[in-house]
Amino acid sequence: MNLYAIKAIYTFEMARWWRTALQSVVSPVVSTSLYFVVFGAAIGSRIDSVEGVSYGAFIVPGLIMLSLLQQSISNASFGIYFPKFSGTIYEILSAPISHVETVIAYVGAAATKSVILSLIMLATAGFFVDLTIAHPVWMVVFLILTATTFSLIGFIIGIWADGFEKLQLFPLLIVTPLAFLGGTFYSITMLPPVWQTISLFNPVVYLVSGFRWSFYGVADVDIVVSLGMTLGFLAAALTVVTWMFRTGYKLRT
Amino acid sequence: MNMHVETAQPAVSISNLSKTYDTGFEALKSVNLDIRKGEIFALLGPNGAGKTTLIGSVCGLVNPTSGTILVNGHDVIEEFRKTRAVIGLVPQELTGERYETVWDNVSFTRGLFGKPRNDALVEKILKDLSLWDKRKERVITLSGGMKRRVLIAKAMSHQPAILFLDEPTAGVDVELRRDMWRVVRDLKESGVTIILTTHYIEEAEEMADRIGIISNGEIILVEEKNELMAKLGKKDLTIELQDPIATLPEHLVSLGLRLEREGTQLVHSYDTQAERTGIASLMAAVSAEGLRIRDLSTSQSSLEDIFIGLLRDRT
Numbered sequence: 001m002n003l004y005a006i007k008a009i010y011t012f013e014m015a016r017w018w019r020t021a022l023q024s025v026v027s028p029v030v031s032t033s034l035y036f037v038v039f040g041a042a043i044g045s046r047i048d049s050v051e052g053v054s055y056g057a058f059i060v061p062g063l064i065m066l067s068l069l070q071q072s073i074s075n076a077s078f079g080i081y082f083p084k085f086s087g088t089i090y091e092i093l094s095a096p097i098s099h100v101e102t103v104i105a106y107v108g109a110a111a112t113k114s115v116i117l118s119l120i121m122l123a124t125a126g127f128f129v130d131l132t133i134a135h136p137v138w139m140v141v142f143l144i145l146t147a148t149t150f151s152l153i154g155f156i157i158g159i160w161a162d163g164f165e166k167l168q169l170f171p172l173l174i175v176t177p178l179a180f181l182g183g184t185f186y187s188i189t190m191l192p193p194v195w196q197t198i199s200l201f202n203p204v205v206y207l208v209s210g211f212r213w214s215f216y217g218v219a220d221v222d223i224v225v226s227l228g229m230t231l232g233f234l235a236a237a238l239t240v241v242t243w244m245f246r247t248g249y250k251l252r253t
Numbered sequence: 254m255n256m257h258v259e260t261a262q263p264a265v266s267i268s269n270l271s272k273t274y275d276t277g278f279e280a281l282k283s284v285n286l287d288i289r290k291g292e293i294f295a296l297l298g299p300n301g302a303g304k305t306t307l308i309g310s311v312c313g314l315v316n317p318t319s320g321t322i323l324v325n326g327h328d329v330i331e332e333f334r335k336t337r338a339v340i341g342l343v344p345q346e347l348t349g350e351r352y353e354t355v356w357d358n359v360s361f362t363r364g365l366f367g368k369p370r371n372d373a374l375v376e377k378i379l380k381d382l383s384l385w386d387k388r389k390e391r392v393i394t395l396s397g398g399m400k401r402r403v404l405i406a407k408a409m410s411h412q413p414a415i416l417f418l419d420e421p422t423a424g425v426d427v428e429l430r431r432d433m434w435r436v437v438r439d440l441k442e443s444g445v446t447i448i449l450t451t452h453y454i455e456e457a458e459e460m461a462d463r464i465g466i467i468s469n470g471e472i473i474l475v476e477e478k479n480e481l482m483a484k485l486g487k488k489d490l491t492i493e494l495q496d497p498i499a500t501l502p503e504h505l506v507s508l509g510l511r512l513e514r515e516g517t518q519l520v521h522s523y524d525t526q527a528e529r530t531g532i533a534s535l536m537a538a539v540s541a542e543g544l545r546i547r548d549l550s551t552s553q554s555s556l557e558d559i560f561i562g563l564l565r566d567r568t
Contacts, residue, residue, distance in 0.1 A: 005364060008365045016353075086351060090344050091365060091407070097367075253314070
């Protein structure tokens with residue numbers, strides 16, 4: 001294991017993040033705070049509690065999950081796309097570093113960033129609503145698993161993309177709609193039965209449901225199913241990454 | 254003959270290396286090449302000849318279609334950790350993490366190649382390359398020549414035993430080029446094997462121990478530089494006349510002389526390796542025609558002339 005290389009990439013990525021802290025840390029916190037102000041305080045006060053949880057508090061896990069998905073993808077995709085774009089990827093390819101090590105370093109850095117952001121947002125949310133976290137350990141487990149999975153997806157997108165707009169394509173057209181329709185702002189039990197069934201094909205439902213369960217002990221789908229699905233997505237992302245590296249897809253000519 | 258040299262393991266050993274890109278372009282066609290330990294090897298060739306593909310195959314940037322590459326006896330694919338750890342690469346393109354400082358860039362590479370932090374060494378490298386004053390500046394703010402130095406510093410940061418320089422002095426001013434030659438020579442002194450590709454024949458002529466010429470994906474020649482120059486070298490004998498002449502006498506034309514510089518010079522090209530250069534009889538013939546000689550000079554053809562000649566012969 002080339003630990004020095006993992007450390008070099010990881011610290012380099014984290015340093016880049018801190019250097020652009022205004023953009024990378026402050027702006028997601030500000031935009032999430034706006035959600036709390038609008039949906040939690042302004043509109044939320046007119047909405048009944050959902051499954052015994054006040055609406056403002058109910059949306060916290062969903063909002064954090066939404067941001068976690070977006071941030072994980074954007075951090076990881078940018079992290080690997082930028083060296084490709086600037087040409088510095090030659091160094092990674094010519095270094096004595098295995099694929100596994102490359103993924104650990106890039107995905108690890110991206111996941112760390114989005115987990116830190118989520119925790120900052122959680123603290124921010126505490127200013128607006130009363131929070132209870134029933135299962136803190138599981139909350140962290142869901143955070144880390146989801147951050148890792150979506151950082152892997154971001155990594156895949158970063159390797160696949162050959163332009164900046166392609167980097168935006170997947171998050172904008174797929175992840176954000178799925179997150180909005182995946183129970184971020186509502187419980188899917190509030191939907192008509194047909195749409196409840198359709199919602200079960202939305203992977204984000206399982207992520208949000210499991211994460212919300214760790215806060216309030218209420219869930220749209222069984223917690224074991226949520227955990228199983230979360231692990232399944234992780235396995236799927238790992239499989240794709242492994243295939244990419246095996247074939248040298250879009251990395252080595 | 255020194256048998257030790259003959260049997261020493263090459264630094265890089267390339268056998269039957271071929272690379273066909275997805276587009277169907279055959280960049281390398283069954284290339285065989287050994288690079289000796291401690292030498293400076295210059296790979297010359299026109300654009301698109303396969304130089305960068307060849308380097309990329311050794312360094313891990315390109316997946317070879319077939320063939321094997323050994324670095325210090327280790328396969329570059331099966332044992333990539335062993336091979337890549339000893340190779341430094343200075344790419345042709347001026348890249349670098351542009352928003353990071355020179356210091357961070359160089360330290361990053363050292364870590365990437367599995368070496369622990371060593372500030373004293375990075376300091377020495379930066380000083381050697383006249384980059385010390387720039388260490389806190391972001392790469393994006395540097396001039397092209399300085400960026401090139403940063404790339405060299407990065408490649409040297411992990412103390413490679415083999416250094417690839419892909420067009421190291423492209424777009425670099427003369428002063429900087431001489432500086433780099435000095436750095437490369439120092440590296441060779443310290444035992445580093447150096448492979449450089451270049452357009453500048455002058456560079457190969459100045460630095461290389463051996464020269465390989467690649468064209469259309471094939472190595473068409475590998476030779477000691479001095480032998481190459483001696484073997485293929487032609488000399489021009491220039492005879493300056495006291496008084497210009499309008500036409501060259503038939504007899505002198507038949508001896509291979511040509512008239513140049515508005516009738517003031519007679520030029521004769523001859524092969525330095527030939528049994529007889531024919532200079533003595535030529536001089537006799539010139540004075541027999543009653544021409545008065547003011548001066549004589551000879552000039553050796555440059556590697557560039559040789560190179561162009563070789564490529565012309567093949568097309």
